[in-house]
Amino acid sequence: MNSFEQSIGNLDLKLFEKISSQSNDHDKQSLLACQLATRELTDGYKYLEIGSYLGGSIQPHLLDEKCQKIYSIDKRPLSQPDERGVDFTYLNNSTARMIENLRAVAPDQTEKIVTIDGETRQLKPSEIKDKITLCFIDGEHTDEAVLSDFKFCLSVLDEGGAILFDDANIIYNGISDCLEHLKKVSINFKAYILPDKIFAIEIGNFPLHQNRVFLERLLGNYHSYLFALQTNDLYRQFVNKRPFRLYRKLMTKFKGLNKFE
Numbered sequence: 357m358n359s360f361e362q363s364i365g366n367l368d369l370k371l372f373e374k375i376s377s378q379s380n381d382h383d384k385q386s387l388l389a390c391q392l393a394t395r396e397l398t399d400g401y402k403y404l405e406i407g408s409y410l411g412g413s414i415q416p417h418l419l420d421e422k423c424q425k426i427y428s429i430d431k432r433p434l435s436q437p438d439e440r441g442v443d444f445t446y447l448n449n450s451t452a453r454m455i456e457n458l459r460a461v462a463p464d465q466t467e468k469i470v471t472i473d474g475e476t477r478q479l480k481p482s483e484i485k486d487k488i489t490l491c492f493i494d495g496e497h498t499d500e501a502v503l504s505d506f507k508f509c510l511s512v513l514d515e516g517g518a519i520l521f522d523d524a525n526i527i528y529n530g531i532s533d534c535l536e537h538l539k540k541v542s543i544n545f546k547a548y549i550l551p552d553k554i555f556a557i558e559i560g561n562f563p564l565h566q567n568r569v570f571l572e573r574l575l576g577n578y579h580s581y582l583f584a585l586q587t588n589d590l591y592r593q594f595v596n597k598r599p600f601r602l603y604r605k606l607m608t609k610f611k612g613l614n615k616f617e
């Protein structure tokens with residue numbers, strides 16, 4: 357077993373050490389678990405990511421000799437809308453900077469990366485020349501963009517494959533729309549949350565969850581439950597501020613919502 361295989365088998369965070377990524381340690385290990393399961397279910401796999409920024413989430417795939425191709429789609433706008441109601445700004449966000457970072461991770465592997473500066477609402481699936489096994493959606497955090505990214509991933513996915521989302525605690529309504537879409541078009545799927553905020557959808561027969569490392573991650577999904585509620589708690593704190601609280605008290609009383617018989 358070579359050292360990469362040992363590291364990924366242990367979900368070793370050092371596979372993320374060279375380029376900073378916006379995911380936390382639990383998320384990174386969940387992403388590594390999905391990568392490990394993908395490489396063990398296939399002879400070789402192709403990875404597509406929407407939203408790459410500095411290349412942090414690409415690095416473990418770049419190091420993986422079983423990953424044959426990496427597509428990175430990133431619109432790289434100066435600021436991007438977000439369901440939290442505040443726009444987010446990414447300074448010095450360029451494809452050239454990302455490739456430079458990735459060259460430092462694995463100088464002889466960067467030719468397997470295809471970069472596309474754009475967004476799925478404007479791209480044609482035919483621009484992706486391969487069938488993809490594993491997708492990661494981490495671009496614009498709006499429900500509309502998430503659904504568009506998901507439909508794009510679905511259209512380029514191999515018969516069996518998986519689509520992952522970061523920040524499920526923010527884009528939960530978009531994820532719900534994606535699941536509704538799958539039901540509407542009668543595509544078989546399995547869906548679950550992994551610590552802390554990675555949402556996974558297996559499409560067709562692609563049982564990532566049967567990999568030996570998943571039991572611990574699935575049993576650890578209490579982290580995701582608490583993470584999601586606690587990161588959204590500021591909204592509860594806001595509606596509990598005095599004037600809103602008084603209004604809610606009055607409305608509850610008026611509608612009789614606080615009475616049980």
Ligand SMILES: C[S@@+](CC[C@H](N)C(=O)[O-])C[C@H]1O[C@@H](n2cnc3c(N)ncnc32)[C@H](O)[C@@H]1O
Nearest residue numbers: 377378407409412413430431432475494495496
């Ligand atoms: C959260 S960062 C990605 C972080 C990266 N996945 C990581 O883990 O290191 C979000 C990225 O999405 C990109 N982005 C913003 N809007 C987009 C859109 N509509 N389509 C594709 N990418 C977008 C931004 O340019 C930014 O690089």
